[in-house]
């Protein structure tokens with residue numbers, strides 16, 4: 001693994017029973033890069049990010065994060081993972097949820113208090129700390145999930161469709177924060193269906209039917225497919241353009 005590589009996936013395959021979901025995926029994400037995974041629904045994006053986050057193990061091949069073979073429990077403190085469906089305790093308040101995850105990450109005392117305030121401010125939920133999560137809207141739950149993934153200032157952030165259900169103004173401020181985190185050295189891997197977000201990634205990986213069909217900067221992918229937009233390039237790699 002090269003010294004500045006944060007995520008290294010080599011020849012990874014994944015199947016569930018007879019069903020092959022990922023085939024021979026190889027990719028490397030350098031430190032501090034924002035890497036976006038783009039692909040049609042069901043192409044395998046979530047399965048791949050779950051393997052990288054160490055929630056599941058590959059059927060073949062290897063995943064390394066910060067030089068450590070995944071899955072590995074000890075890596076929990078280095079990774080912030082935001083799943084597509086929110087993993088929140090609905091009967092608890094936002095604050096209680098944040099305290100629970102802080103404890104899991106070993107955050108305590110004044111530092112814990114400050115981080116909770118900071119991340120909630122960041123996702124514009126500062127006024128809703130004491131509210132029970134069952135009373136949150138879908139977009140608020142997404143934002144709380146994002147806040148939780150950021151709590152322990154992880155070196156690696158893995159976000160599965162982070163801005164679904166989030167309005168354009170907040171989406172912009174979240175992207176500003178992601179850019180600033182990456183400038184400070186955080187490596188960010190995310191999945192998205194939003195083309196203008198894909199354009200903001202440093203590198204993109206196109207997935208189709210469980211295979212990585214192209215990797216490059218947004219400009220490289222546009223050039224390679226003679227496209228003027230990422231959407232056109234996406235359609236090209238999706239096989240939908242003649």
Ligand SMILES: Nc1ncnc2c1ncn2[C@@H]1O[C@H](COP(=O)(O)OP(=O)(O)OP(=O)(O)O)[C@@H](O)[C@H]1O
Pocket residue numbers: 016019021039040041042043044045046047048084
């Ligand atoms: N635990 C599982 N058992 C069986 N099949 C699964 C399992 N998890 C995922 N799959 C299948 O793997 C394929 C890829 O699913 P995945 O969720 O990774 O796709 P995706 O690209 O993230 O889709 P979306 O954009 O809709 O979230 C799908 O056909 C899905 O049904």
